[in-house]
Amino acid sequence: MISAKKKKFKSAIEYEILLLPALLGFAIIFLYPAVKSIIYSFTDFSVFNRTISFIGLKNFIDIFHDDRLTAAIKNSTLYAVSFTVLQSAFAIPLAVALDSKIKTRNILRTVYYMPHIFSALIIGYVWSFNFSTSSFGLINNTLKDIGLGFLAQNWLGDPRIAIYSCIFVAVWQGTGYAMMLYVANLQSIPREMYESAVIDGASPFQSFRHITFSFLAPAMTITTLTGMIGGLKVYEQIVALTNGGPGYATETLTTALMYRGFTENRYGYASALAVIMMIGIMIISFIQLQILSKREDKLL
Amino acid sequence: MRISHEKYKSRDYIMEIVLWILSLIILIPFYYLAVNTFKSPAHVTHAPMALPGADFSFSSYQEAWSKMNYPRVFINNLIYTGASVVLNLFVSSMAAYALVMKRTRFHRFIYLLFISSIMIPFQMLIIPLMRMFSDFHMMNTYQGVILVYVFTNISFVTFLYYSFVKTIPPQLEEAARMDGATVMQTFWRIYFPLLVPVTVTAGINLVIGFWNDFLVQVLFISKPEMQNITRAVFSNVGQFTTDWSTLLPMFMLSMLPLIVFFFFMQKYIVKGLVAGSVKG
Numbered sequence: 338m339i340s341a342k343k344k345k346f347k348s349a350i351e352y353e354i355l356l357l358p359a360l361l362g363f364a365i366i367f368l369y370p371a372v373k374s375i376i377y378s379f380t381d382f383s384v385f386n387r388t389i390s391f392i393g394l395k396n397f398i399d400i401f402h403d404d405r406l407t408a409a410i411k412n413s414t415l416y417a418v419s420f421t422v423l424q425s426a427f428a429i430p431l432a433v434a435l436d437s438k439i440k441t442r443n444i445l446r447t448v449y450y451m452p453h454i455f456s457a458l459i460i461g462y463v464w465s466f467n468f469s470t471s472s473f474g475l476i477n478n479t480l481k482d483i484g485l486g487f488l489a490q491n492w493l494g495d496p497r498i499a500i501y502s503c504i505f506v507a508v509w510q511g512t513g514y515a516m517m518l519y520v521a522n523l524q525s526i527p528r529e530m531y532e533s534a535v536i537d538g539a540s541p542f543q544s545f546r547h548i549t550f551s552f553l554a555p556a557m558t559i560t561t562l563t564g565m566i567g568g569l570k571v572y573e574q575i576v577a578l579t580n581g582g583p584g585y586a587t588e589t590l591t592t593a594l595m596y597r598g599f600t601e602n603r604y605g606y607a608s609a610l611a612v613i614m615m616i617g618i619m620i621i622s623f624i625q626l627q628i629l630s631k632r633e634d635k636l637l
Numbered sequence: 638m639r640i641s642h643e644k645y646k647s648r649d650y651i652m653e654i655v656l657w658i659l660s661l662i663i664l665i666p667f668y669y670l671a672v673n674t675f676k677s678p679a680h681v682t683h684a685p686m687a688l689p690g691a692d693f694s695f696s697s698y699q700e701a702w703s704k705m706n707y708p709r710v711f712i713n714n715l716i717y718t719g720a721s722v723v724l725n726l727f728v729s730s731m732a733a734y735a736l737v738m739k740r741t742r743f744h745r746f747i748y749l750l751f752i753s754s755i756m757i758p759f760q761m762l763i764i765p766l767m768r769m770f771s772d773f774h775m776m777n778t779y780q781g782v783i784l785v786y787v788f789t790n791i792s793f794v795t796f797l798y799y800s801f802v803k804t805i806p807p808q809l810e811e812a813a814r815m816d817g818a819t820v821m822q823t824f825w826r827i828y829f830p831l832l833v834p835v836t837v838t839a840g841i842n843l844v845i846g847f848w849n850d851f852l853v854q855v856l857f858i859s860k861p862e863m864q865n866i867t868r869a870v871f872s873n874v875g876q877f878t879t880d881w882s883t884l885l886p887m888f889m890l891s892m893l894p895l896i897v898f899f900f901f902m903q904k905y906i907v908k909g910l911v912a913g914s915v916k917g
Contacts, residue, residue, distance in 0.1 A: 351820035352735045359732035359791055366788035370765035371757055377764060439653045448660045454899055456849035456867045459891050462874060463670055466881055473685040475669050570758055573851040591760055604764050611761045619756050
């Protein structure tokens with residue numbers, strides 16, 4: 338009897354030992370710094386202030402009077418929303434086309450997906466070469482060759498269009514990934530749905546809207562959620578393309594955070610920006626999950 | 638019936654041609670990058686789209702190879718990625734198993750904590766982590782970067798394992814324990830081998846993520862001999878901003894290992910995308 342009890346105690350301990358490394362590492366490397374950031378955000382902690390004092394919400398108020406940071410909030414929102422919408426807008430038709438009986442569909446899928454596996458920094462550099470206004474700039478050269486030379490632009494140097502050039506590169510790199518998710522989702526739609534729609538006299542557009550589009554809800558949930566979060570967090574691609582410039586035209590939340598935090602060493606202030614970023618991501622995820630899971634529920 | 642069949646076929650052909658034309662948007666930039674790495678700088682400037690002619694050479698690769706100290710940064714990448722992926726998979730799978738088997742309030746709380754932390758961006762950790770790492774002399778160390786990789790990605794992988802372990806009938810565990818196996822033995826000998834699909838999916842995603850990482854590297858690694866490939870390319874761009882003839886081969890050299898990895902793992906990558914996203 339005693340040995341049975343002892344055995345049970347021993348096994349209870351063993352479960353905790355399995356959990357311990359994850360818990361310990363998570364607490365030290367994740368939880369503690371996250372809580373610390375929240376605390377920093379209410380202080381004037383910087384490399385110049387050796388004595389840290391609490392200043393309430395001052396950092397949060399200052400952020401909204403800081404040109405660099407308001408530009409960052411605006412740009413990141415524009416970037417995230419445009420990227421998410423365009424990514425699915427291109428990926429869904431592409432997925433439908435590549436779900437058909439085309440012979441080379443596997444090679445085509447690979448080609449479209451390929452850019453996604455590379456570092457966003459490297460892809461950013463490749464595109465800054467393509468966008469170049471020098472004699473070797475791929476985009477301007479191509480425009481001239483096809484007689485559209487008047488459309489040639491200073492793609493990354495013109496503050497009015499630089500952010501759109503960045504969004505273009507993100508869509509170029511991310512559409513294939515979304516397409517793969519949609520292709521996988523399409524394969525789960527029962528064929529009989531389309532057959533009975535044809536019998537009922539539905540047009541191809543109607544069956545796309547009512548069958549394909551609604552059945553794609555699960556893939557759309559994951560694509561738009563990762564798109565929004567990834568868009569708000571964008572960093573290396575911007576570093577490679579514009580480094581936030583010209584002026585603040587492509588400044589994003591993370592480039593601004595790195596600037597205030599490590600170029601200027603204003604730790605408390607930069608932490609406040611991180612907190613705003615986290616709150617933004619949480620609110621957006623929550624709203625999106627609410628809306629999208631309602632769409633998924635309709636399916637059942 | 639025959640007519641409609643033929644009509645369908647020709648529509649397929651048109652679709653295929655359209656899709657190949659569209660794919661040029663992806664292919665041309667890669668062609669453009671590759672073709673200009675074998676040409677002389679003057680040729681790049683004058684005829685960037687042209688194939689290399691008499692000036693075909695690997696000399697810009699040789700220069701890029703030595704400037705970014707490729708063998709060294711490649712080995713660094715292997716160390717960072719290899720160690721982090723293996724550790725992460727072990728730690729996450731163990732935790733997920735314990736969290737499924739033990740359903741006390743404490744364990745449910747831990748599970749919820751892990752899940753909700755997926756929404757906390759890494760940017761929240763940057764400043765305190767930098768402070769911590771400089772206090773504990775962890776800047777410019779392998780272990781520092783590896784710890785960050787492992788534990789900033791643990792909740793997501795634990796979540797993947799958790800969902801999978803839950804689908805295994807609990808009788809399996811009970812039977813193993815009846816036969817006298819300890820918890821550890823049950824996990825390592827019976828459960829861990831069953832978790833291979835998740836291990837492969839999560840492993841591939843982690844490999845690509847860690848291999849390409851830049852942000853953690855730029856924060857914690859400044860010494861050239863400790864940098865990974867992406868970080869080394871960044872340092873070189875800073876130094877030779879407009880010397881594209883050296884930079885383009887660097888981009889190629891950084892992409893090459895991923896192309897090889899993709900080539901061998903393609904089947905699993907596609908499967909993983911399906912398993913990870915659409916549960917049906």
